Amino acid sequence: MIVSTGMATLAELDETVRTLRDGGCNDIVLLKCTSTYPASPQNSNLRTIPHLRELFGCEVGLSDHTHGIGVGIAAVAFGATVIEKHFTLSRADGGVDSTFSMEPHEMAALVTETERAWQALGVVQYGPTGAEKPSLRFRRSLYIAADIKAGEPLTPENLRVIRPGFGLEPKYYETLLGRRVNRDLAMGTAMAWEYLG
Known part of the structure; x- marks a missing residue:
């Protein structure tokens, strides 16, 4: 189950995760979410992502309402394994979420760059690697x-x-x-x- 954490307190999240696990759901992904539309990078607080993982022992991600792909890529560096973005075929068509929704070419860039960020995480490494x-x-x-x-x-x-x-x-x-x-x-x-x- 993928759960957006927008505006939830720590106590509410604890109750949610316990309820899910008591009901037999152990495959849980908590998405760090800032419930403003659009959200600003300054209010994204991505450092919460590893804290959620540590507290609840589950996968974590980001429900991202910021413009562009930068915040999503940064979230991967903090351990996000799921990135949720609003999507539109064309912002010009309008709609409630259109201003911060991603068009197809932007979504493709997000996929490419978050994969690169994930690959770049690697392991703790000092000294020359085999490639170096x-x-x-x-x-x-x-x-x-x-x-x-x-x-x-x-x-x-x-x-x-x-x-x-x-x-x-x-x-x-x-x-x-x-x-x-x-x-x-x-x-x-x-x-x-x-x-x-």
Whole structure:
């Protein structure tokens, strides 16, 4: 059952959800709704969406009376799994809800962009993803900039911060200056800890 929550108090929503569950309905979607026509983005209070999910343990969505698709897309970022919008074949035809109803091309855009927003949620992720790993080469790192013999020190002339990013991180530049290498290293070698004597 899809339930619009427009103007309902928390106590009323609790009673509604309990009544539905007591009656055997466990597939419930609560739609955050601002009962103004049209509604403004400022009065949409989308932060209520995850709170509803947490309180009632059910799917949540948005009954959206704002103009455009922005609020609906933002709702997805807050966990909305259903977006309800008023629809018209043409606003020019008039009607009670026509000013904030969506025409077919706008509805198509809403579908496309909310799907993109949903896909973009992903998971909590730090560090490079599999898709990003090839881009690591665009980072800068430490490279041998001139041929150097075993036992020679690293200097600003033979150690540089350049692309690609396969050597030690640039933050180690000052630490490495003056340290001696334990083998001959050719210009273009990505610097590694194992090369230090």
